[in-house]
Amino acid sequence: MTLPAQNLLADEASPYLQQHSGNPVHWRAWSPASLEEAKALDRPILLSVGYAACHWCHVMAHESFENHDVAAVMNRLFVNIKVDREERPDIDQIYMAALSSMGEQGGWPLTMFLTPDGKPFWGGTYFPREPRYGRPGFIQVMEAVDKAWREKRASLNQSADGLTTHVEARLSAAHAKALLDRDTLSDLAGRISGMIDRDLGGLRGAPKFPNAPFMLTLWLSWLRDGNPTHRDDVLISLEQMLGGGIYDHIGGGLSRYSTDAEWLVPHFEKMLYDNAQLIRFCNWAYAASGNDLFRTRIEETVEWLLREMRVDGGAFAASLDADSDGEEGLFYTWTREEIEAILGDDSGLFFKHFTLSSPHGWEGKPVVHQTRAQQTQSVAARERLIPLKTELLTAREGRVRPGLDAKALTDWNGLMIAALAEAGRSLARPDWIDAAAKAFAHISAASRDGRLPHSMLGVRKLFPALSSDYAAMANAAISLFEASGNWRYVDQASRFIEQLDRWHVDAEGTGHYLTASDSTDVPIRIRGDVDEAIPSATSQIIEALVRLASVTGDLELQERAWKIAEHAAGRAAQQAYGQAGIINACALAIEPLKLVVVDRLEDPTLVTVANRRPDPRRVDIIAAIGSEANRPLLPGGIFPPTNRAGAWLCTGQLCLPAVSDPQELEHLLRRQ
Template sequence: MDWWEWGAGAFEEAKRRDTPVLLSVGYAACHWCHVMAHESFEDEATAAYMNEHFVNIKVDREERPDVDAVYMAATTAMTGSGGWPMTVVLDHDGNPFFAGTYFPDMPRHGQPAFTQVLQALSEAWTQRRSEIGAVAENVRQHLAAISGTAGAAGDWRVDVAAAVETLAGEFDPMAGGFGGAPKFPPSMVLEFLRRTAFSASETDSSAPESDVSRRASHMLARTVAAMSGGGIYDQVGGGFARYTVDRGWVVPHFEKMLYDNAQLIGLYARLGTELGDRVARESADWMIRELGTAEGGFASALDADSEGVEGKFYVWTPAELVEALGAEDGAWAAEVFEVTDAGTFEEGASTLQLRHRPDDTERLEAVKARLLAAREERVRPARDDKVVAAWNGLALSGLVDAGVLLGEPRYVDAAVAAADLLWRVHVRGARLLRVSRDGAAGAHAGVLEDYGCVAGGFLSLVQATGDSAWLDRATALLDTALTHFRAEDGGFYDTADDAEALVTRPRDASDNASPGGTSAMVHALVTAHALTGEGRYRTAAEEALAATSNLMTKAPRFAGWSLAAAATMKDGPLEIAVVGPPGPDRDALALAARRKAGAVVVVADEAREDIPLLRSRTPVDGKAAAYVCRGFVCERPVTEVADLERAHT
């Protein structure tokens, strides 16, 4: 294949040759992208036809989310659905006139062969150009209309009870999660439910639990237990796969993504339960061990396939368990992990599930360690080594939460190392670059989610380390985003005002598997306001959240991170400064502060000017004290954990 990079050169070549442009969008861990590449792009006859009749562009959606967003919107509009691999055919101005996803090499399941599609498109280009022009213009107008109305604003103060009610209607009471198959980890929705579940007790510990709080708590607890006990969770090595093909979390699509695990590590750590602590610790260890790069960052993903077979690295048969563990432990492991002769996957193999932890936890941990060692002898899935700014920003936040809540300083150290890489390699004069590899940054400009997630990660480090340099760096990124990404209605575009012009300027306020740019910015802006007292950050957060009000009300499953922000912003967030001499007393106060949902917490030895939340905060009678404020109202400082737990302003 003669692949071109996305850019003006490819369109100029298409115009010179008078051919259409074929755009193929995928990503490294996408199973069906690899299948289509093997079936079609690596086939000599197909490749020759494509090279002759099209100018072909290959785009990694993780490097160019702006290009992906524009043409995914077109694909969804033209076909009713989307996904990857995405195949879009464009005119010389970049307007799409045909779109689809995977096409087989032979007619199959009611789909034409890819070569048939190519031949029909080439004939239409040469013989029915006017029809193509009409289709392209209609799609262009539709995309422009979507972009123009994406920010329809309302009141950011969302009806939490109504959102919980809608989510309850989509909740799967048998398996947890929302909807049917396939099932994706609803990380951001779960954080909204967590904040809702505990909000009543935090504002009035004597009040009876509300129905809204009970329902939120039930959906949260059922889902986190079901996911961590299912095959979507790597019971041997830690970490979550991207999604399951079934509703019961049993059989995953086996790729492991950084963005999923970064969020889930933080979520499970914040639960404050034995289950949450264990899963957060196992997954943080896995992320550092298997996604950590030599430069200190985190790679994007592990593939689903090894030796050309999806899931081969992760699944087991009863015989393989016996071979790895011996007869007695092998039989015990098969029972514990629900591995049967029939299997839950392909060819009699099973994913490992752990729905009920055995009483003999020492034996369980020993068996897991031996299985992990045995699995290391298998051929490993490939790793996508590119470092994506936004996802590394999420990793900073997840690792910080795990580090401070589980008492694991090495997680915070790993976050600092990744943040140093982002600042050193990805930041150029307060402008972000999207990706790097082997310590060298690529040319692609950062998009809104990069600014929001990286700034949010830096602000997490302020709270974990007390290093004000991260506050300065975070606010520099936020100021850049406010200057270059803000829309007229107070919302945000996904690309900067000086970014490469596409068919339309992408703007999407929804969350997907990772936070959308708008919701990521809202969280970072709210935290920056709490730490600095700068009212403009709070104002910007409220205006941006208002631009997503319709989405939060009508489709809460796709606005979980915005809802989590709205739940916290309603009366807060809590702003807590813990000041005093290092030691057990201060540590206990800091942990109690950090357990409060959505709280912004900073810890120091004494009052400091470089972090405004610490100004004029001093120990009380030489003892560590916690200063609690919310909504411009502060309580008297407290020195006892019990008093802090009751504090709510």
């Protein structure tokens, strides 16, 4: 079969694919029909993977995909397939691993050449239209690939077979299980700590990414083993990025990463997952340090989220673009003259607390950031600065806005729902918990035959879900249960795990695949072990199983979580840095914490202590004095007495004696 000789992206649900629907390239979305066309025409596939907020994706699109001469070569020589990596992370991970196996540096846009049956044989990332930056021009690349395909096909096929086998072994093979060992987390945390920039935070060098899985390794090490260096590694990293230009000081929210070592000039795209993880880390950091900086940044980031990222139904959009009006960062940057014109006499107060910088090599307007002293002063002066930032924000709204990728991704929403529920508990913001509950209800209601979609854009839904979707939503359900006490969220989490097992579990019951068993268009069914900007699907699954078992007291589920963690640990032993999320999840499996609190909910004392001492290792269950518990809450199927206030802290199947004094509970949770 062959598809129409035209661009077929106009009806796709992905805004990124729709952005390319006007290209003269005969783009197809990834589908069984597109793969069949390549076989029918006996042509190689040109696969281009990107995402809506990707700056260099836009550059390559403008230079090459919008150019009729380039498009003519693409249409003549290849079947051209466009993939939104956020819609199809399973496809992206396969071909990114292939590029890495070729010894190439990964990134987006990902440009790969495949045999008609989808096996990779050569690729790269961004290619300029004309030769520059020491890179060949894109037409040269395509003509060279075509020549090799015509003259050396047997060799290319052999190379593609070998590369595919290598990628399959790396991403989907089984390894012997490993015993879950406390030392694994400590060893990894020590190695990560050795790479931390003690002055600037984050990993040494540039570019600088938040790297949430590494930060969680350090934080878990601090919580469990009391290593203050690991705590400070995280606190300093957070403080530095929250003072840098990577943070939007006018409107709130964190950009994807910094291009330099000082967190100063970001690629200005804002991703939902980065900000979900920022909220969680700031929540823990505020509890541990009492530094109001972290509380302030949570409040600013949630304000941004609810103002700019909510879509129909209350779910959250995937990202905001880096570019507006064709220029990166234009929406977010300012000249001194612009600020003075808007603020007038108040501009002196603004510049007392904020700095504008144009570092070497940056061609845009200056970037707003703060020195350490300004950061400290601005927290104390926050009420005086809010009206100034409001004026600047109002003026900024008159600019050409960056593009919004309005699709709601289920797993990213799960991360944000959990973050909002947890921060809402800790900071006594029931409105945040309500926003989380609304997003959760909208995504849950989009299910079809009990199965979640992976992505939604209005009425368009992309089925089936990935394993990461079920895991993230199960974790979100448990966080909403902790915040609300509503056991229906626990039941929902159980249903998500049932669907996860039905469609994603492997034949031996030792783990899960990222892609569902009835997905017919993946050349390799991978496990989802590798961390990206967020913890891997496997790590989120283990966390969900451990937390659900802890809430329900289900010993069979606890055993399953342990078994899956052991096998994941065996795979992670081969590449711990890339699978830190699994190491972190295994640490939760080794020592799960559960806190059961009975309190007077209309005037709580113990609950207040639990709320202000969040701990990623712990699940909290709250019951009202006088209520009749309808489920066992303590290990061994025991119902705690509910005729008086009390708190029981349990590790696995063992509980410490109940405490009833708030100060005693505070001391107990700090010590843990």
